[in-house]
Amino acid sequence: MLMVSSGILFSLFLIFVLVYQATTQPSFIYHYCSNNTGKYTSKSTYKASLDYVLANFSSNTGIDGGFDSYSYGQDPDKAYAIGFCRGDLEPDVCLSCLNDSRIALTQLCPNQKEAIGWYDNCSLRFSNRSMFGVQESAPNYFMWNKKDVSDVDGYRVVLTNLLSGMISDAASGVSLKFATRTSVAPDFSKIYVLAQCTPNLSEQDCRDCLDLIYAQIPLSGLAGARAYTPSCNFRFETYPFFDVAAVVQSPHLPPVLPPPLIKGTKRNTTTRTAIVIVVPTLVVIILVVGIIYLFLRVRKRKDHLETMDEMGNVESLQFDFDVIRAATGDFSDANKLGKGGFGPVYKGKLSNGQDIAVKRLSKNSRQGDSEFMNEVVSVAKLQHRNLVRLLGFFLEGNERLLVYEFVPNRSLDQYIFDPKKSANLDWESRYKIIKGIARGLLYLHEDSRLRIIHRNLKAANILLDIEMNPKILDFGMARMCVLDQTEGNTNRVVGTYGYMAPEYAMLGQFSIKSDVFSFGVMMLEIVSGHKITSFREGENKEYLLSYAWKNWREGTAVNLIDLTLRSGPLSEMIRCIHIGLLCVEANVADRLDMASVVLLLNSNSIALPLPTQPASFVQYGVPLATSMKLDTDCKPVSQYEVSITELDPR
Template identity: 50%
Template sequence: MGSSRSMLFFINLAIIILNLVAPSISQDDGICTLTADYCWKCSDTGTYTAGDKYEENLNSLLSSFSSNTQNNSGFYNSSRGQDSNKINAIALCRGDLSQDSCQACLNISTEILLQNCSTQKEAIIWAERCMVRYSYNLIFGIEQTDPLKHLPSPNSAKNPQQFELVLTPLLGILSDRAASGNSLKKFAAGHATVPGGETIYALAQCTPDMDKQNCSRCLNKSVTEIPTCCGGMNGGRVLKPSCNLRYENNSFFVSTADSLVDIPTPVPPAPAPEEAKKKSNTKQTVIIIVVVLVVSVTIFSSICFFFRARKRRVKLEQDENSEDVSLMESLQYDFETIRSATDDFSDANKLGQGGFGAVYKGTLLNGQPIAVKRLSKNSEQGDREFKNEVMLLAQLQHRNLVRLLGFCLKTDERLLIYEYVPNKSLDHFIFDPNNHEHLDWETRYKIIGGIARGILYLHEDSRVRIIHRDLKASNILLDEDMNPKIADFGLAKLFVIDQTQGDTKTVRGTYGYMAPEYVIHGRFSVKTDVFSFGVLVLEIVSGKKIGSFQYGENEENLLTYAWRNWREDTIQNIIDPVLTTSSQIETMRCIHIGLLCVQENVVDRPTVASVVSMLNSQSVVLPVPSQPAFYMHHNTGSDIFALAESDQSKSLSVHVTENEPSNITEPYPR
């Protein structure tokens, strides 16, 4: 009788254990994918009418987050309106970010959220560096775990079993540290080493309006979801409105936030001490049965867990491959369709000719206008690599980037299909004496801000960092509302498999816009684009080209001209004379920012995130600029190349485009 009860007890125990180790896997109903830069969820619980009071309150509330320079904690919560028009919102930046990076992330995230969830009364967006949510319901201090996003890495850990033995306690310790934070920050980051050398970097974070108990519960529940969503993988994220977890085998946060977490190596349990006195035969039988049953349950549970995790990983891999194939098919255009759309690439439809190939206007059968770039035939990539790069670029979507619609491959033909932007390029306006008067200061200031936000997206907010390396006025297209769109981003990668930071043997760019370290040594970084942006700002404010022009008896370029007038306190000479009614404070501030960006010392140049903050807030104090690059070598292009040739090996190839007047008619150049 006693043996039967013992058997029944352990059978029930086995059922309980199986339920614990093999939970049901919930479906992720969001639009997140592993390659998405942003994940958002638009709630269907209610809508508002465009232009009503709710929308006004929402826009006002969200814009206040990205412009608040007084808050250094990275956490914002506030409300606007009354009764049915009341809106509550929370914004949270990763706890290791600087104020500039935080505000830049919030600025872009709110913009994307409003674009994709327009008229929705409740929505949330997760970026890599921040989160924004709003609702007509009360959300402050309330633990909310829905909507939920699981983002597992596609790659397996080197030793999954050892990895998990270190990961679980690491996340537990960081969760406790985060929950113990204050009302301004509940964040913890750290790393631990897996036996065998692999390192796990992780963070845990709650919205600081949560109390310790709710934060701890939210994070601990997220830790228990890791084996189901990301078991055996070397990285993963669990995203919820009130908390989030992240871990990877590479460092992804600022080193100052890091701390070593000591995870003791698990020790196998010691064997039970030998019985001092033998029990009766009945008791021995019970013990044997119990031991066998427990071992059997454990083995069975482990097998179930293994196959469930494996099935989940296989399903994720299949889903991901299916998504990639589906995306690739949607991006690939038929060659005959494009040839017909461009009238067999006729000269009448040719929009321009640049370093990467000619550009043609086309019209699809459904009436949609497109721009087709017919790439020159000197690419070093195979078809597969080309398709992968195009698929990556097609997923980079931002209002200030020209959208890549797809591609076409046929024997030796490689075509890129873009959205058609009707107003041609920026240089068509600022350098054309008949058009530049139509660009008032408000429009120019909007263009400067839009370019900065587009570069920031490429540098910091896209999943793969893209350095443009050929930013110039002719690569900035203008839509029907004169909003700027950056063209030709990422094209260098379609011609040479290259890094996004480091050294290169092939320098591609346009004289005057290229940073000195890039021209002379072939070294490029995000500060290379910052230099080009500074030149653009000075051109937009002055209406003058970067190249040489006559000033009195002296021949100068725009950088030396701007620097001389800055030093002589005659800054008004730099401003385009047609801007008679412009805001002098804003124009002088933009000249100041432009000079900061073109400084010769790379370290002194600001990041794009800092530039966006400088443009968004007049309260940000600007440092004093130092001498711009090439101040001592400014007369002609030959000086720059003489300097380059004397300072580097002959293996460096420099492909430079001169800024000729004909470029102003090219809407899709280079």
């Protein structure tokens, strides 16, 4: 009986493990795949070294203080890895987190020799260079909890007092550089704070690491925040996010041993006792497997219902061809707004009086019908006040029409680069435009259904509505990614030189940070009133970024400001120049993300780090006035050069 039950138990356990692994795919809070140290192939010596060191995180049962490091191999194919857990975790929880990290990180960064990923409970990093005992602050990641705080000043005072000793407490640790504190906020809620460094850092290095990220976290107006770097992390919240009881008792007290058996107690050696243990366990596992099976059935049905819903959405978005033809006067030249590489755009008016813009796509598109419709549904779900809205489509044979909302004013470049019109665009309007573009880009990067990297952000692709609110358009070059994918590679670079980040223009490496670079260029254009590709200083042709950096370094940033804006708030304009320079950093990891940009634009009290020299195309010999082209022979885009996203296979 015992042998049969054990066999069934083992089989069901295997089924449970396989089903569990197939239905769970943990996602990092943030991960970074570095291309700075090169890539490896699946049969390389470095791959073998990396597999060896990462395997230790799944097999080791004695992880010390939530931290472990390994290295294996010979240079230049030697692999190094560091696993780091939150200080209050039990060893088994820590190991489980690191094992998940090992699997996820090698899947997300399959060829990079260096990468890092962060979960709530742990982080894992590997590289082909030694990282042991070295304090590193990049790459880093910041998150804000923007929940309202009832007493902003009182909350800040309590939080500041809490933090005053936290860094010293964590840095002075020996086997564990980990500290937590709790306190009562002015509204009688609790504040929970945690600071931690990797134990292999010196006390001074730990202090420096925590000081650096602490200086970048605003304490005013936020209910919580967290910061992650390779060497340290920091977090505060109004709810317990660590095991308070475990920390109070000290997470590394000797384990409590079970009481000894009372003399004369019989040990579990009889078949009856074995049955008492095995049968209930077997029943529980059967129930668990049954629940998982039901879960899979429910999820499959849910996916089916979502598919049906998608089909319904497609039908609701489809326009009648005769309706569009009537609205545009049979696509008359009088209603043509412009023509780009993807086809002409016409203004139209529906029978209910609504104005629309209709793009008639060229008939040589290589996109399939189902792919086209699925993409229309995805783009139509992007609902944000700072994005041009797709209203619907028509598809039949070779005829493909996209229907957008009509935005009455022209594109941003028609205003800021026109000497007469720019004089009517005061700083208040320009600042509103900058913040609106930032909010729209943040939505694409973080809040939309899919993470969308635009890849062709520039002033010509920003429309202005009747109230001069900006709307981002032209997703014809965008890339849609899974939610936790922040970068990728392409062998088909598209966009416009000057706006493109160097790593994208030169190497085809695009990311949300390449969009940030483009946004930084636009900020400097909006403040200066000059194009990135045709800026002049007197008789000399100058690159706008190099001119901005030269004046920033010499303390004459005011020289960059459009002469028509000199009567506005100079401190706010110079702060925008500062933020713009932080967006065009040469090092991708040093650039801000859009969440930070939006926060900084809405709070003048947050201190800004000093920028470094921005990336320069001139040093690469790249012709600034050149535009990258798609497969079609693109012409200069019109004010309504809006295109459906072209998804490339991965």
